[in-house]
Amino acid sequence: MATSTPASEPDWDITSSSPKALDPNAITTGSLKALHGNDQRKVMDIVDKLRRAGLSGVVELPQLAVCGDQSSGKSSVLEAITEIPFPRKENLCTRFATEIILRRSPTSSISITITPDKLRPPIEQESLRAFSKTIEDFKQLPDVIDDATQVMGLGRVGEINSKAFSRDVLSVEICGPDRPQLTLIDLPGLTHATNKTQTAADKELVLDLVMGYMKNPRTIILAVISAKNDFNNQIILEHVRKIDGASSRTLGIVTKPDYLREGSENESSWLDLVQNKDVYLERGWHMLKNRAEDEMQCSFAERNESETTFFSKGNYADLPREHVGVDSLRQRLSRLLLGHLIKELPSLKEEMNSKLQDTVDAIEKLGEKRSTITEQRMMLMKISMQINDIMKSAVKGYYDQNFFGSVQMDAAVDSAENIRRFRAVVQFLNVGFADNMRIRGHKFAIGAGPGDDDDDAAEDERAQEELNDLDDDVDSVLLPKPKSLTRDEAVAWVRKVLERSRGLELPGNPNATLTSQLFWEQSDPWEKIAAEHVAKVARACKQFVYTVLQHSAPAEFQGRLAGLSVDAAIASALNAAKDELQKIIKDKRRQPMTYNHYFTNILQKQRQRKQQQIMQQARDASEELVVDQRGYERTRVVPERMEQALADSLEQDMDKYSSEEALDNQRAYYKDEMKYFVNAVAKQVIERHLVEPLPDIVLSPLVVAQLSDDEIQFVAAEPAEITQQRDFLENRMGMLEKGLDTFREAMGGLKR
DSSP: OOOOOOOSSOOSSOOOSSGGGGOTTOOOOSGGGGGOOHHHHHHHHHHHHHHHTTGGGTSOOOEEEEEEBTTSSHHHHHHHHHOOOOOOSTTTGGGSEEEEEEEEOSSOEEEEEEEOOTTSOHHHHHHHHTOEEEESSGGGHHHHHHHHHHHTTOOOTTSTTOOSOOSOEEEEEEEETTOOOEEEEEOOOBOSSOOSSSOHHHHHHHHHHHHHHHHOTTEEEEEEEETTSOGGGOHHHHHHHHHOTTOSSEEEEEEOGGGSOTTOHHHHHHHHHHTTSSSOOTTOEEEOOOOOGGGTTSOHHHHHHHHHHHHTSGGGGGSOGGGBSHHHHHHHHHHHHHHHHHHHHHHHHHHHHHHHHHHHHHHHHTOSOOOSHHHHHHHHHHHHHHHHHHHHHHHHTOOOSGGGOOOOTTSOTTSGGGTTSHHHHHHHHHHHHHHHHHHHSOSEEEOOOTTOOHHHHHHHHHHHHHHHHTTTSHHHHHSOOOEEEOHHHHHHHHHHHHHTSOOSOOTTSOOTTHHHHHHHHHTTTHHHHHHHHHHHHHHHHHHHHHHHHHHHSOHHHHHHHIIIIIHHHHHHHHHHHHHHHHHHHHHHTSSOOOOOHHHHHHHHHHHHHHHHHHHHHHHHHHEEEEEOTTSOEEEEEOHHHHHHHHHHTSOOOHHHHHHHHHHHHHHHHHHHHHHHHHHHIIIIIIIIIIITTHHHHSSOHHHHHTSOHHHHHHHHOOOHHHHHHHHHHHHHHHHHHHHHHHHHHHHTTSOO
16 A cells, blocks of 8 residues: 655645545446446456456457547546546646556455556566555555656656656556446547657657557547637547548547637537537537536536536537536447447457467467476477487388478489488499499409400490490599500500519419509509598488488577587598598408409309310311211311410410419409498498488487586577567467456356
């Protein structure tokens, strides 16, 4: 309860001769019963509960807004309607919108709060919302409002750095057993000109504030104009025409008719206005007589009696009774407000449903709440489980999740469009590696020799044709291309190596290291081809992981996760793969070693084919044509010739013989070792280090569990603005849900 003393200069009607005027819970006249109808109470209860739930800032609630130019008599109108004294000095309540809430309640109370301007910083809004005063007597109200003015930061008029107006709203809630169900908004008066206390900016602020209320399609505009001034010069009417073009929700109220000279043309024009003959309003016009200067101490009952007497005389006696006096105004407002509320409630409920859905959608777009370390770690754990599940399926080639989508037939197998089917991409790249090894792995492409069968020759020819067809391929630039050698050129190459590798071996026997030297030179491209293959698979791994990350993690997480874990994990896997490849290359550089019978099979078959070729050539050279006793021609082998042909087939050049034997050994070993090398790279390098470990090393649940709190916070901490937005949206959602519950509970009790 406020304990401040009354203001030294009374600005309130708190000195009425009626004792009841000092009682905040007393009703001085019986005419307020016009605002007590059961249906109206039920409807107003709905709106009141929605307002109490804070929905006035979320949806446009039905309300009565008292608007007018400065000094138009708005405060007197409010007093007349509510029979509650309101401040008269412009520097008190008219510096901001004042919400007057009258409610029926078993107990009596007067409470004052502030609804802050939504454009204020959050800390200022919190401070203003904390303002709450409860008083027991209207005498205390001026001091409380003065306190509220200071809290809003307006200062006192005329002081340095004081402000004329504020967008904050002062709410004065007055409850009691005889109070009507009514909510009125008293708005600052519109100004025509500026002065030392009201600048052009102040003028625009007030206009913007008043227009905001008037533009609300659920606001009934009580446009107050003073008969002391020409109504054509009162700017409130101009704004009514602009905003409420159909004049369907504006009720005009004329004040101060006692200033008109009886029988004058001016009086006549005002009477025409009240009868809706001049400025037409669908809701019509109403005329009130304010208390005169010498009547300020009168009670409300005396005020009403004086008004009744005034309108019973002269030309005013001819006006319809429903258009003059506060008693009939309350009845008009009661009917108008009830009809307006009932009309607006369905659309209001629809708007609330729509805004609730929009709010829910907005909250969902923000993702899961993560303001604490536990929430952040839980969210990352959910993301990691989803990523891990996708990666395991992709590595195994089980494309049964929505993530994998459909096959893009027009795109390459290893393109970005098909990277989600990761196992297929790896297999495709491995097959490509094997093909590159087959057609590019050898330094020299050697022509067919006497020991080669037709299949081997055809395979070598196909490989050369494939290589020629790939001249425009990217790999043609990055990877080596074999140099073509005839059989004789290849033997000459081996001979040069032999001559430069000779040891103590006997003539005709190659040096033990000759095969090694030949194999190492012939297989020299393997390292480059394998290294490029490893790099290509690593790029595919990274592209695949980033695709999974983009699918599974919020956009704001992706860069942080990549920098904290993903890039490091892939880089580590690539380094391990390179190390493994170097081990295999190092093994290749050792002395040739194999236990695969494929090697000896090749050599034996080569020697068999060479021997068969020598025998066939000797046989052909030893055959002669003879005629038998019956005169038939036939061929026969001359043993001497055959023996000579076999002797001639022996290679006399010991180095050439050794070179041919070494060349055949090298070719047989190369074929055997290349198959091993392709499989070793695919299994030990690609699978062991790049592909198979992906689900375990990239954001697996175990990886997330091992992250520190600081790392978790770095990745998943919700930005302050998101937290604020989430709090705002969740608060709005709660208000809307509460409001809709209010609808469901209360609508059933209304008359249909």
